[in-house]
Amino acid sequence: MAIEEFKFIRPGEVRVRIAPAPTGFLHIGLARTALFNYLFAKKYQGSFILRIEDTDVERSDPRFEKDILENLKWLGIEWSEGPDIGGKFGPYRQSERLEIYAKYIEKFLNDNLAYHCFCSEEELEARRQYLMSVGQPPLYNGKCRQLSSEQTQKLLALGEKSIIRFKAPVKKIAFKDLLRGEIEFDADLIGDFAIAKDLATPLYNLAVVVDDFEMKISHIIRGEDHIPNTPKQILLQRALHFPQPEYLHLPLILGQDRSKLSKRHGAIAISDYKKAGYLAEAFINFMAFLGWNPGGEREIYSMPSLIKEFSIERIQKGGAIFNVKRLDFLNGFYIRQKSPEKLTEMCLLYLIEEGLVVPTFKSEQYPPAYGGMEITQMYKIPETREEVSLDYIQKIVTIYQERLKKLSEISELTDFFFKDKLEYDKELLRWKEMGDREIKDSLIRVEKIISKIKPEDFNKENLEKEIMPEAEKMGDRGYLLWPFRAALSGKKASAGPFEIAEILGKKKVLRRIKEAKSKF
RNA sequence: GGCCCUAUCGUCUAGUGGUUUAGGACGCUAGGUUCUCAACCUAGUAACACGGGUUCAAAUCCCGUUAGGGCCA
Numbered sequence: 181m182a183i184e185e186f187k188f189i190r191p192g193e194v195r196v197r198i199a200p201a202p203t204g205f206l207h208i209g210l211a212r213t214a215l216f217n218y219l220f221a222k223k224y225q226g227s228f229i230l231r232i233e234d235t236d237v238e239r240s241d242p243r244f245e246k247d248i249l250e251n252l253k254w255l256g257i258e259w260s261e262g263p264d265i266g267g268k269f270g271p272y273r274q275s276e277r278l279e280i281y282a283k284y285i286e287k288f289l290n291d292n293l294a295y296h297c298f299c300s301e302e303e304l305e306a307r308r309q310y311l312m313s314v315g316q317p318p319l320y321n322g323k324c325r326q327l328s329s330e331q332t333q334k335l336l337a338l339g340e341k342s343i344i345r346f347k348a349p350v351k352k353i354a355f356k357d358l359l360r361g362e363i364e365f366d367a368d369l370i371g372d373f374a375i376a377k378d379l380a381t382p383l384y385n386l387a388v389v390v391d392d393f394e395m396k397i398s399h400i401i402r403g404e405d406h407i408p409n410t411p412k413q414i415l416l417q418r419a420l421h422f423p424q425p426e427y428l429h430l431p432l433i434l435g436q437d438r439s440k441l442s443k444r445h446g447a448i449a450i451s452d453y454k455k456a457g458y459l460a461e462a463f464i465n466f467m468a469f470l471g472w473n474p475g476g477e478r479e480i481y482s483m484p485s486l487i488k489e490f491s492i493e494r495i496q497k498g499g500a501i502f503n504v505k506r507l508d509f510l511n512g513f514y515i516r517q518k519s520p521e522k523l524t525e526m527c528l529l530y531l532i533e534e535g536l537v538v539p540t541f542k543s544e545q546y547p548p549a550y551g552g553m554e555i556t557q558m559y560k561i562p563e564t565r566e567e568v569s570l571d572y573i574q575k576i577v578t579i580y581q582e583r584l585k586k587l588s589e590i591s592e593l594t595d596f597f598f599k600d601k602l603e604y605d606k607e608l609l610r611w612k613e614m615g616d617r618e619i620k621d622s623l624i625r626v627e628k629i630i631s632k633i634k635p636e637d638f639n640k641e642n643l644e645k646e647i648m649p650e651a652e653k654m655g656d657r658g659y660l661l662w663p664f665r666a667a668l669s670g671k672k673a674s675a676g677p678f679e680i681a682e683i684l685g686k687k688k689v690l691r692r693i694k695e696a697k698s699k700f
Numbered sequence: 701g702g703c704c705c706u707a708u709c710g711u712c713u714a715g716u717g718g719u720u721u722a723g724g725a726c727g728c729u730a731g732g733u734u735c736u737c738a739a740c741c742u743a744g745u746a747a748c749a750c751g752g753g754u755u756c757a758a759a760u761c762c763c764g765u766u767a768g769g770g771c772c773a
Binding site for chain 1: 706734769
């Protein structure tokens with residue numbers, strides 16, 4: 181049935197939007213909704229619009245708006261109309277659209293579709309509590325609906341505080357959700373809901389309905405948590421004789437405990453994931469598959485292929501748990517796909533941040549995000565006071581490319597390249613049941629072989645050629661290779677000894693072996 | 701409490717009445733691979749919430765129950 185709906189979709193006619201309130205950072209739920217809207221718009225050559233719902237002045241903050249825009253861009257979800265770029269149906273910030281709403285609020289009142297309600301909040305709250313306690317829906321009883329216009333005028337003249345309520349008709353209200361089919365509500369159970377705080381301040385449902393109409397939104401794709409708002413919005417549309425857009429309510433993204441993803445589930449801000457070194461393409465791929473999949477067995481999809489394959493019929497109805505392990509896997513995959521140059525550029529930021537390397541010109545020139553970073557060729561290693569090239573850093577990054585799950589791990593993994601002296605316990609050098617004497621012997625053997633290699637021949641291949649036969653002789657290669665590698669890296673786990681040695685160079689390798697020996 | 705939504709391996713999911721001993725991926729376990737880790741390869745683990753119908757045939761359609769979730773201005 182959902183399929184039939186799409187026979188009506190003609191390229192260019194689709195206009196979708198996301199309408200976040202700038203009351204928090206861009207989080208996964210919103211990002212996923214944005215992605216699905218974006219994919220849908222692109223699929224049908226339509227428009228994806230960004231609207232900021234900042235009518236709640238107290239909770240809204242421009243820095244959240246900035247965060248939302250910035251991180252959507254980082255993800256590659258771009259809008260064709262929005263607060264930053266404008267558009268035909270602007271402004272795209274609700275706080276700048278107040279006169280538009282005022283016009284409609286007035287219309288509601290003039291047409292007798294709404295009325296002033298003077299009930300106090302305490303009164304309302306008490307009644308709500310009571311109704312809930314006796315198993316009744318907590319509705320407004322329509323007390324002020326009875327007020328004559330003279331009474332209303334009088335109360336207003338007296339300066340009584342009031343809000344504006346919609347006169348909800350008593351009937352059933354059904355709509356077709358593109359995903360879930362017919363959803364029916366009893367308008368009886370909706371009650372006379374508030375549409376504005378006062379003549380100049382619209383409330384959520386009214387503002388949405390007005391904006392979606394004024395911005396010619398064709399399809400409203402949003403989270404499942406908005407289903408209960410839909411009948412109210414439809415009621416408002418009908419009162420105003422607006423055409424009804426199509427609705428599609430996406431399943432929610434859930435935390436480990438199956439509840440709606442929220443702050444208490446840990447990091448959910450996209451910027452946190454960005455900082456931790458997740459790649460935008462991994463994130464997009466991951467989010468697309470939360471609640472949707474193309475049907476085949478392919479799991480790796482880039483934005484263009486997602487746009488190509490996206491289809492509403494393949495959206496899931498049940499909520500999906502956010503599983504970081506899977507994100508990690510995808511991220512590792514995309515990291516492995518990067519070119520060494522690109523990956524180095526991305527890792528550099530983390531190395532600089534950790535103070536492992538310092539660009540040879542002022543570090544203030546580096547913006548905090550790696551997009552558009554200007555790359556310098558030379559770097560200082562503060563600890564050894566050496567100067568190294570970008571190429572050198574690239575060699576290091578490259579041998580860790582397949583070990584990286586997140587970019588931020590690069591510093592911890594490779595710090596031993598940027599240190600003068602390694603701190604580790606001598607036990608680290610022990611392979612299996614080796615005695616102290618044997619460990620030292622192994623180190624001496626390696627040292628001897630290495631001493632014979634000319635500096636210009638000091639590379640991975642030659643090292644392997646010279647050392648492997650010796651290791652082979654010992655039966656278990658680990659007797660030679662483990663102490664060697666441990667001495668170079670000071671770590672239990674690392675890249676292979678030969679590749680590390682090549683990068684470190686003969687002089688440093690010998691020094692590290694000497695240091696290891698001195699522990700016995 | 702009321703209303704609404706949902707229900708296949710631990711997780712994301714394929715499956716749209718017979719081709720299904722329910723497929724894939726992540727995870728986990730074991731083995732392989734030049735010490736370790738990773739990557740890679742191979743194998744294994746594990747699910748149709750339950751109960752009624754409809755039908756020659758149901759994970760797939762209907763009803764109910766249960767469970768989970770969302771919303772309540």
